[in-house]
Amino acid sequence: MLQKSQFKLFQLIIIVLAFSSISYSQNLMIPKSLEKPAYLKAGDTIAIVAPAGILKDQEPITQAVKLVESWGLNVVLGKHLFGTNFHFSGTENERIEDFQSALDAKNVKAIWCGRGGYGTVRIIDGLDFTEFKKHPKWIIGYSDITVLHSHVHNLGFETLHAIMPINMKVEERDRIKTVKTFKKAIFGKDINYKIPTSNYNKIGEAKGQLVGGNLAILQSLLGSVSSINTKGKILFIEEIGEYLYSIDRMMYALKRSDYFKECNGLIIGDISNIKDNSTPFGQTFEEIILEATKEYNFPILFGFPAGHEDINKAIFLGREIEMKVRKQKSTVTFSD
Numbered sequence: 001m002l003q004k005s006q007f008k009l010f011q012l013i014i015i016v017l018a019f020s021s022i023s024y025s026q027n028l029m030i031p032k033s034l035e036k037p038a039y040l041k042a043g044d045t046i047a048i049v050a051p052a053g054i055l056k057d058q059e060p061i062t063q064a065v066k067l068v069e070s071w072g073l074n075v076v077l078g079k080h081l082f083g084t085n086f087h088f089s090g091t092e093n094e095r096i097e098d099f100q101s102a103l104d105a106k107n108v109k110a111i112w113c114g115r116g117g118y119g120t121v122r123i124i125d126g127l128d129f130t131e132f133k134k135h136p137k138w139i140i141g142y143s144d145i146t147v148l149h150s151h152v153h154n155l156g157f158e159t160l161h162a163i164m165p166i167n168m169k170v171e172e173r174d175r176i177k178t179v180k181t182f183k184k185a186i187f188g189k190d191i192n193y194k195i196p197t198s199n200y201n202k203i204g205e206a207k208g209q210l211v212g213g214n215l216a217i218l219q220s221l222l223g224s225v226s227s228i229n230t231k232g233k234i235l236f237i238e239e240i241g242e243y244l245y246s247i248d249r250m251m252y253a254l255k256r257s258d259y260f261k262e263c264n265g266l267i268i269g270d271i272s273n274i275k276d277n278s279t280p281f282g283q284t285f286e287e288i289i290l291e292a293t294k295e296y297n298f299p300i301l302f303g304f305p306a307g308h309e310d311i312n313k314a315i316f317l318g319r320e321i322e323m324k325v326r327k328q329k330s331t332v333t334f335s336d
């Protein structure tokens with residue numbers, strides 16, 4: 001039988017745990033409707049920075065600058081944009097300095113990441129988003145930039161999953177299709193998509209905030225403050241260069257973290273250059289995804305043109321969308 005002093009201590013522990021649970025839950029609560037940074041207009045300024053991999057070729061950056069300048073926008077380049085530190089485009093401090101400068105500059109209305117690769121996770125905890133929250137701006141990119149998309153989503157702001165300057169090397173015919181959606185997005189024009197059918201699609205309709213990005217990055221963020229809550233949302237994933245068993249492992253890591261449990265829908269972007277090992281895995285990536293999600297009753301759309309292929313359509317992350325997956329063409333419609 002508990003003595004009086006022990007009972008009081010037990011009560012105190014219960015109260016502390018209860019408040020800790022409430023505090024933790026509140027940290028995971030994201031506003032139902034995320035704040036949109038102001039769309040760009042002629043005369044606005046974009047900063048190009050490199051938060052991750054090294055930019056060995058400066059020509060795509062030159063082309064990207066010319067492109068957005070032709071739209072009436074101004075461009076500032078990060079001080080260390082072409083820096084080198086082995087795999088990275090500069091040391092952690094240099095990359096933080098460039099990104100922080102772009103976050104804090106009131107005249108900068110969008111931050112366009114020069115490339116992905118790997119390395120954003122090494123600087124995310126060194127960034128201060130205080131000024132960004134007062135004066136939000138578009139953060140643009142994909143792949144490794146999923147770290148920023150997820151982190152900023154948890155702060156309550158939309159971001160733009162879209163082409164990066166390094167992609168200016170893509171064949172012009174495909175680049176034009178991609179750039180068209182990028183321009184529409186940053187200037188606030190409607191972007192809605194019709195997607196050809198896939199035999200792997202799971203028919204249905206759903207609404208919710210669109211979240212996600214690169215599969216490997218999403219899995220790597222599990223358990224961190226940058227990991228997203230997918231409850232009531234529509235998850236988008238894309239990937240490149242992984243083995244089939246790695247796709248399987250990452251899908252099950254997300255599943256065991258309840259990523260799919262209360263998810264409203266799943267959109268599969270480009271899953272590119274996937275490899276098999278010497279002993280065949282025995283499933284395609286589509287079959288892996290369907291098996292990992294088979295007990296969930298939400299629609300799944302395969303073949304959305306966003307990711308590491310030459311055609312990489314712009315999508316707003318954090319924006320409410322409606323997806324309709326049908327036997328013929330499917331649609332993805334973004335709210336205003």
